[in-house]
Amino acid sequence: MQNRPFWFVPRSARVPCVGFGVAPKQPFPIAGIACNRTAQEKKFATARRARQHPRRMRFPESRAIHLFIGVWLSAVLSVRAQEASPTPSPGEAQAEQVVVSATRFDIPLDQSPASVSVISSEDIEQKQIERVSDALREVPGLSVVQTGTAGQLTSVFTRGLRSEHTQVLLDGIPINQGLQGAFNFADLTTDDIERVEIVRGPQSTLYGPRALAGVIQIFTKQGTGTPGITASAEGGSYDTFRESLQSDGKIDNFDYSIGASRLDTDNARPNNNYRNTAAVADIGWSPNDQLRIGGLFTYSLSDTGNPNTIFDPRPIDHFLTERWLIGPHIDWQATDWWEHKLIFDYDHERQVNNPNQDGFLGPTRALFIRTQIDYQNDLRPTSWLTLTSGFFYSEVEAGEERPFVTQAFGPQPTFVSDHTEEVAGFLQATVTPIHNLIFVAGGRIDHFNQFGDVWTYRLAGSYKIDMTNTTVHSSIATGFSPPSSQDKIFGNNFGLKPEHDLGWDIGIEQRVWSSGSPSVTIGLTYFHNDLSNVIGFNGLFQTLNLGAAETQGLEAELRAQPITDLLFRASYTYLDAEKTSSADISQPQGARLPRRPRNEVYVSASYLWWKKLRTTAEAKFVNAREELNFGGPNFDIEDYSFVNIAAEYEINPHLSIFGRIDNLTNEHYAEVFGFPALGRAAYGGMKLRF
Numbered sequence: 001m002q003n004r005p006f007w008f009v010p011r012s013a014r015v016p017c018v019g020f021g022v023a024p025k026q027p028f029p030i031a032g033i034a035c036n037r038t039a040q041e042k043k044f045a046t047a048r049r050a051r052q053h054p055r056r057m058r059f060p061e062s063r064a065i066h067l068f069i070g071v072w073l074s075a076v077l078s079v080r081a082q083e084a085s086p087t088p089s090p091g092e093a094q095a096e097q098v099v100v101s102a103t104r105f106d107i108p109l110d111q112s113p114a115s116v117s118v119i120s121s122e123d124i125e126q127k128q129i130e131r132v133s134d135a136l137r138e139v140p141g142l143s144v145v146q147t148g149t150a151g152q153l154t155s156v157f158t159r160g161l162r163s164e165h166t167q168v169l170l171d172g173i174p175i176n177q178g179l180q181g182a183f184n185f186a187d188l189t190t191d192d193i194e195r196v197e198i199v200r201g202p203q204s205t206l207y208g209p210r211a212l213a214g215v216i217q218i219f220t221k222q223g224t225g226t227p228g229i230t231a232s233a234e235g236g237s238y239d240t241f242r243e244s245l246q247s248d249g250k251i252d253n254f255d256y257s258i259g260a261s262r263l264d265t266d267n268a269r270p271n272n273n274y275r276n277t278a279a280v281a282d283i284g285w286s287p288n289d290q291l292r293i294g295g296l297f298t299y300s301l302s303d304t305g306n307p308n309t310i311f312d313p314r315p316i317d318h319f320l321t322e323r324w325l326i327g328p329h330i331d332w333q334a335t336d337w338w339e340h341k342l343i344f345d346y347d348h349e350r351q352v353n354n355p356n357q358d359g360f361l362g363p364t365r366a367l368f369i370r371t372q373i374d375y376q377n378d379l380r381p382t383s384w385l386t387l388t389s390g391f392f393y394s395e396v397e398a399g400e401e402r403p404f405v406t407q408a409f410g411p412q413p414t415f416v417s418d419h420t421e422e423v424a425g426f427l428q429a430t431v432t433p434i435h436n437l438i439f440v441a442g443g444r445i446d447h448f449n450q451f452g453d454v455w456t457y458r459l460a461g462s463y464k465i466d467m468t469n470t471t472v473h474s475s476i477a478t479g480f481s482p483p484s485s486q487d488k489i490f491g492n493n494f495g496l497k498p499e500h501d502l503g504w505d506i507g508i509e510q511r512v513w514s515s516g517s518p519s520v521t522i523g524l525t526y527f528h529n530d531l532s533n534v535i536g537f538n539g540l541f542q543t544l545n546l547g548a549a550e551t552q553g554l555e556a557e558l559r560a561q562p563i564t565d566l567l568f569r570a571s572y573t574y575l576d577a578e579k580t581s582s583a584d585i586s587q588p589q590g591a592r593l594p595r596r597p598r599n600e601v602y603v604s605a606s607y608l609w610w611k612k613l614r615t616t617a618e619a620k621f622v623n624a625r626e627e628l629n630f631g632g633p634n635f636d637i638e639d640y641s642f643v644n645i646a647a648e649y650e651i652n653p654h655l656s657i658f659g660r661i662d663n664l665t666n667e668h669y670a671e672v673f674g675f676p677a678l679g680r681a682a683y684g685g686m687k688l689r690f
Contacts, residue, residue: 491543
């Protein structure tokens with residue numbers, strides 16, 4: 001590792017996610033149930049055969065096209081080969097949903113034993129969402145924190161736990177990166193995304209490290225039908241221009257989907273410009289209905305001006321990040337009762353922070369390299385039992401070259417690195433002893449080269465009452481998050497142990513009507529997490545397993561379709577997040593964990609007028625949060641709210657125009673103190689399909 005050239009660097013100027021009373025961690029970014037073979041088989045077996053790999057499940061493409069009058073439009077051409085298909089009823093699409101992330105195999109959403117939310121490609125398209133982080137703002141239990149404007153560090157807290165406690169996956173591949181071990185959502189676009197599944201609660205038994213709080217899994221599209229192309233371009237406020245291209249289809253046994261985009265914006269402050277190029281492709285070959293050999297390929301290059309806080313501006317600090325991933329995989333259904341999945345992936349991230357106006361580090365370069373192997377075996381010996389087992393291997397090399405680090409505080413290394421290896425195995429049993437009753441039990445052991453073995457378990461269950469169309473679900477599980485390279489290197493302690501969590505939840509989902517219109521679905525879940533071994537500071541610039549914390553709260557979700565073309569969504573989260581240890585000195589015992597809102601409310605409405613014009617409005621309210629104040633008591637950041645509106649109008653089956661206004665009320669707010677969000681902004685463009 002030390003002989004490799006490093007051409008990257010961490011964002012030392014950025015303010016990162018804050019821990020459980022821990023001083024802010026510097027964001028060194030280098031770093032459906034197995035169908036019951038009886039009554040359920042008739043309902044789901046056909047869908048399973050048509051979807052040999054989870055990513056094959058697709059929702060019908062939305063052909064609703066929208067217009068917002070008042071937003072200026074920039075031209076773009078695009079064409080689509082096949083005839084546009086009608087927009088599906090949102091209620092029908094919801095009723096047909098099958099999720100994968102809750103059990104690692106297909107299971108109907110209304111029978112999931114875990115607390116799950118799904119964001120579909122239609123939802124993303126209707127709201128004109130360009131980054132995954134903005135789509136996650138509608139999900140209960142999640143708190144999105146962005147350090148200012150587009151391109152800046154963007155973190156997601158799940159149920160009040162840190163961003164590095166949530167495992168992010170792309171088509172089953174873990175993609176958390178960097179010295180911090182968290183995933184930075186700043187550069188993740190919605191190109192070629194079919195859906196996003198969010199599973200809340202400890203999921204380490206299925207997904208290992210970083211799944212202490214939950215899992216966010218992104219699924220790319222998989223080509224079906226006649227190949228087609230969609231291209232669009234838009235422009236708007238803050239000298240913003242964006243172009244995108246998407247194509248998918250199937251030719252004989254070959255299927256593909258490709259998405260790419262380019263974004264250029266100057267944002268609102270000096271040295272706040274952002275340039276991002278992103279591309280993703282999913283290709284596959286299926287010689288028969290039982291086998292698919294495929295590959296996932298991603299690439300992104302972002303160039304970001306880092307203006308830093310308004311109290312300490314940096315006029316020239318700049319940051320470059322380049323990422324790419326190759327992930328070949330095999331999906332083989334040997335028989336109706338035996339399936340195999342094998343994924344191999346190699347990903348690479350390099351970062352350059354030059355110039356870097358950090359007075360301690362100066363210009364730096366960093367590199368992150370990872371190799372992973374994931375094997376899964378689903379065995380169904382009887383109609384009421386599914387055994388899911390698997391093997392996982394990961395090797396990570398992370399390093400940072402900082403040749404200009406100051407020596408004023410004593411000898412400082414000019415190169416730091418960390419090498420970690422993980423080997424894991426897991427087993428899960430899913431039992432359906434009676435119709436609509438599901439019970440899941442599983443265990444996992446992970447072995448690390450630095451701190452040995454970690455055991456986790458998970459028990460979960462659900463029961464659907466057909467008479468009232470009600471589902472109750474509950475789970476209890478353990479989770480863990482290993483110390484990050486940043487904790488070990490900059491806390492001068494390679495003997496750190498993983499952080500642990502014991503979490504449980506209980507919830508209910510009531511469907512007044514299950515499909516069509518009208519339809520109403522209401523969900524309510526209570527959750528509780530007890531964290532131990534939390535990594536903190538002892539006042540001597542050392543990191544130790546000192547801390548403990550507790551989070552608990554309520555998550556509520558509403559989906560309603562009173563008439564065919566009108567759809568409402570709403571979510572509410574109440575969170576109580578408290579530091580319960582006095583050993584960590586950064587916050588007093590009993591203090592509220594920083595940047596965790598007590599209340600969050602989200603509402604949206606979408607309506608299709610005359611089958612031509614789609615209008616959408618959404619609003620978010622976020623309650624006051626506490627911010628760390630080094631050298632003094634914490635202080636509150638004031639409440640904020642914003643309103644976004646969007647519209648798209650179909651001129652003909654091949655051409656549409658669209659526009660949106662973000663932050664309609666021109667709210668002045670900051671999700672992170674000192675890093676203001678953008679004011680009112682208007683964008684518009686055109687889209688063609690062939």
